Amino acid sequence: MINKFDGYDDIEIFEGGKILEAGGYICKVMNAKVEEYSTCSILKVAIDIVDGDFKDHFKERFERDKKQNANAKWKGVFDVFIPKDDGSEKDSYTKQNFKRFITSVEKSNKGFKWAWDESKLKNLFFGGIFGREQFETDKGELKFATKCRWCNSVETIKSGDFKIPDDKLIGGGKKTSNAVVNSSIDLEEFEEILTDGDIPF
Numbered sequence: 001m002i003n004k005f006d007g008y009d010d011i012e013i014f015e016g017g018k019i020l021e022a023g024g025y026i027c028k029v030m031n032a033k034v035e036e037y038s039t040c041s042i043l044k045v046a047i048d049i050v051d052g053d054f055k056d057h058f059k060e061r062f063e064r065d066k067k068q069n070a071n072a073k074w075k076g077v078f079d080v081f082i083p084k085d086d087g088s089e090k091d092s093y094t095k096q097n098f099k100r101f102i103t104s105v106e107k108s109n110k111g112f113k114w115a116w117d118e119s120k121l122k123n124l125f126f127g128g129i130f131g132r133e134q135f136e137t138d139k140g141e142l143k144f145a146t147k148c149r150w151c152n153s154v155e156t157i158k159s160g161d162f163k164i165p166d167d168k169l170i171g172g173g174k175k176t177s178n179a180v181v182n183s184s185i186d187l188e189e190f191e192e193i194l195t196d197g198d199i200p201f
Contacts, residue, residue, distance in 0.1 A: 020057055020130065020146040022164045024157040025049045027128040027148065029105075030074075032121040034082065043080040043098075043118055047128065047148060078128065078148040100151060101126070107153035127157035131165030142170065 031046040048058045058076030065072035083095045102114045104126040112124060129150040136142055149165045156162055 018054065018057075020054055022131050022146055024127060024129050024152075024160070024162050024164075025054060026051050026154050026157055027078075027126055029121045029124050029126070030076075032118045034118055040084070041082040043082055043101075045078040045080060045101075045121065046074050047076045047078055049076075049128075050125070076148075078151070104151040104153050107155065125154050127152040127154050127162075129157075129162055129165065131168065133168040134170045136170060 026049070027047040028050045029045055030048055033044055035042050035044050046058075049055055058074060061076075062072060062074050065075075078101075080098055080101045081094045083091050083098055085091065105121065105124050106112055106114060108125045108127065112120075128148040129152060130146050131149040132144040132146050133149075134142055134144055144167070149168075150162075152162060
């Protein structure tokens with residue numbers, strides 16, 4: 001007979017949640033901050049999905065992770081690289097992507113105008129276009145994670161007028177999906193999901 005060990009009844013076992021599918025979702029900015037690195041600056045935008053089958057996806061995942069690891073990080077983060085303004089071709093591309101994100105937010109939030117203050121992005125909406133990215137586990141296994149790869153207006157997501165990105169494979173290869181989504185999403189009144197300090201990047 002096996003002796004019952006301490007804490008057995010308090011241990012919570014999770015069998016995973018729904019796997020986030022590639023597609024377009026209406027996203028809410030939960031928090032935003034600039035992080036400085038040796039080679040670049042990045043606007044880190046913590047997001048969650050606010051409608052449909054994956055509503056509150058990142059909040060639920062974070063809550064599950066916190067029960068297993070007190071230092072768990074918020075997984076729904078969209079990185080927006082900040083241009084260096086150095087005149088390079090790469091910087092021109094970075095500027096376009098930065099402007100795409102800001103324009104998506106402006107078009108999705110009536111009356112909002114970007115004033116170069118990232119703290120004002122909190123609680124605003126935009127359309128996130130999610131795709132799969134391949135990664136290698138510690139055990140050498142190849143798996144996929146679904147991440148926000150592009151942004152657009154909420155109206156674009158509602159109309160379904162967007163293309164799901166091809167799978168991003170390790171080594172730069174692509175697995176072509178060419179899928180075009182045509183879905184209708186109704187916006188509802190959204191409530192504050194988390195408060196300041198609840199989203200550790």
